[in-house]
Amino acid sequence: MSRPNPAKVAYASGRRSPLAALSTWVERHVQSLVSSLGKLVRQPFASALTIGVIGLGLALPACLHLVVVNASAVTAGIEKTVQLSVYLKQPMTAEQARKVRQGIDARDDVLDAQLVTPAEGLKEFEEMSGFGEALKALDDNPLPYAITIRPAPLFDSPEAIESLSDELETLPEVEIVQVDTEWVRRLDAILGALEQVVLLAAGLLGLGVVVIVGNTIRLDINGRREEIEVIKLVGGSNAFVRRPFLYSGTWYGLGGGLLAWILVSAAVGFLAGPIEKVASLYASSFRLQGLDPDGILALVAGGALLGWVGSWVTATYHLRRIEPRA
């Protein structure tokens, strides 16, 4: 059936070089990138809503994270060398108290032990608490003898402190043993647990972002069903129809990440003044920490990544189901 025909030769298409293919690939992506952004701008309300929800979802774990970071900074400034206070039973003579101190001081796991007489204790308490006047109203000094102990360097693990404390408590002269910096350790443990909570919250809210973007993309796909069918009809692959949706999703995530950054910065800026004022009352030079560059990057890039994932999952799932009819 073939007739020699010059027009026929012109009709046959040529092959493309790899370089040309690469340049078109880049060109197509840039084009999708720009046109998908244009689409978001053309539906400002829906886009703003989605980006707003994503921004809140990302800002929440970021704020929690900052709470932990700042609380850790506070406890880091506190002396962590452990001290034990041993309160002796009453009544007790000065001679007896000195003997007990010597006994404790001789232990291997004790660096030194100092005796605090009731008078010294009262003075210290007056200075620290400001209840001096009220205490003066008392006839007798209610305070017992106390011994302040610093454990030996090799024996300051929580377990060693605990066994030291337990052993001291069995002494007949001892009323009670208090580990003074225990609350700092406890707080550190709580903060450690809270950091896990932050991770969990970040995980859940990240999943939420994926779902939100996915839902927005799903609505977008339904609204453009006809267009998708036509593109498939003329030979567009699933990957081809998916591309603009991936860009939309990534833009949503990126916008949400930027918004979260703004929200967190605003919250830090808003709280910094009042908190530093409170800190100054305690003669502390504490400064509220905001997001560091790594945190900002994680927030913004993480947002974009979650947006991409959300759109990828949804678009891959829904676009496969749209088949052209003729």
Place this chain on the structure above:
Amino acid sequence: MITFQRVFKRYPNGREALAEVSFDLASGEMAFLTGHSGAGKSTVLKLIALLERPTRGQVIVNNRNTASVGSGAIPAFRRQVGMVFQDHKLLADRPIYDNVALPLVIAGVTRRELDKRVRAALDQVGLLGKETSFPLELSAGEQQRVGIARAVISKPPVLIADEPTGNLDPDLALEVMNLFKRLNDVGVTVMVATHDVHLIDRFGVRRIHIEHGQLAGFPPDVAA
């Protein structure tokens, strides 16, 4: 180029659209596909474009048995088959340029070549200068020609059209059919489903006639 071997098509609803249809259209050949409404013409074209798959029998297009084309390979397969629809199937919110360029954009053609070929395709259908118009700003005949430009821009070896002149007045219909004939003259294998008796008589091309899902001789009134 297009071969049907004992093709049987039953739709999911149980409707038997084609039974034992066999024909062979050689490369560079042109044929009209005729038959009453509901005869199965659109079904034949849908099988060629892999919009449907045969229930039994073989459909071979461009030396490729459609049974061997997996769903992942359908897009690439469709790029070898230009399609023209009665309802045009244009993207209403995109200008004519984008509509015509679509198959090349999908194929990943460079912008410079794209420009050249869109212009050439529009020139071929007599619509040069309408690039920035939108489909609904054009007449039915013009829209149909945009659809044809889109179908041929990637130079597919096979072109199929489902009642492309159904909505057009006789002059426009003739113009569109002439366009198909010209494409056939440059070597494209063309198959056009149509009701248009006048056109069938006017163009001395092969006829494939279907009645109730089966190949049949031509009805006496147009058989001459």
